[in-house]
Amino acid sequence: QLQLQESGPGLVKPSETLSLTCTVSGGSISSSSYYWGWIRQPPGKGLEWIGSIYYSGSTYYNPSLKSRVTISVDTSKNQFSLKLSSVTAADTAVYYCARHVMVVAAISSWFDPWGQGTLVTVSS
């Protein structure tokens, strides 16, 4: 059974860089069928897609966050990571990682399963 687990600091200072890692277990991150994504949810608000990465390193980002986001993959550790620079209080959210099923030529995509999420608070 595929499982994902987010890890990283729960508190980040304004203007610094938020860094999180997602560890995948029960399956290989190098599977050719899947992307791997990050999604966040500010307290009391809805879901926002941050970006997704293929095991080869190809990335796709939310245009509204693209200038501050870097997603990378480490296939040797079965992990992928998120870096979000120049954070502000508006970046306070629960950050989720998830397997992103997206066949480029297909007309659907979905996220399944999801990690449990980790709360990151931006505060001095």
Added chain:
Amino acid sequence: SSELTQDPAVSVALGQTVRITCQGDSLRSYYASWYQQKPGQAPVLVIYGKNNRPSGIPDRFSGSSSGNTASLTITGAQAEDEADYYCNSRDSSGNHLEVVFGGGTKLTVL
């Protein structure tokens, strides 16, 4: 990027049928996927593709699409279905490789 619009809140009587809708231009090109989120928990996929349910999702959940609107229908709503529901699809603007989420619908089972 495209937007997906959902009603903020919907209610249904126990055992009745409820439809939760999601509107957006990208839905003319792509199917929506649907997620259930209960308080303090991660979202769970309930519908994907044309109308597919992951293993373990009850068959009272179904999906459909027409024009720019996707719908999640719960036939015979149960108390445990009370949750927030989010739609998601690929974005038909830009390079079509980005994705977008709806704002979510809070379902209350009366």
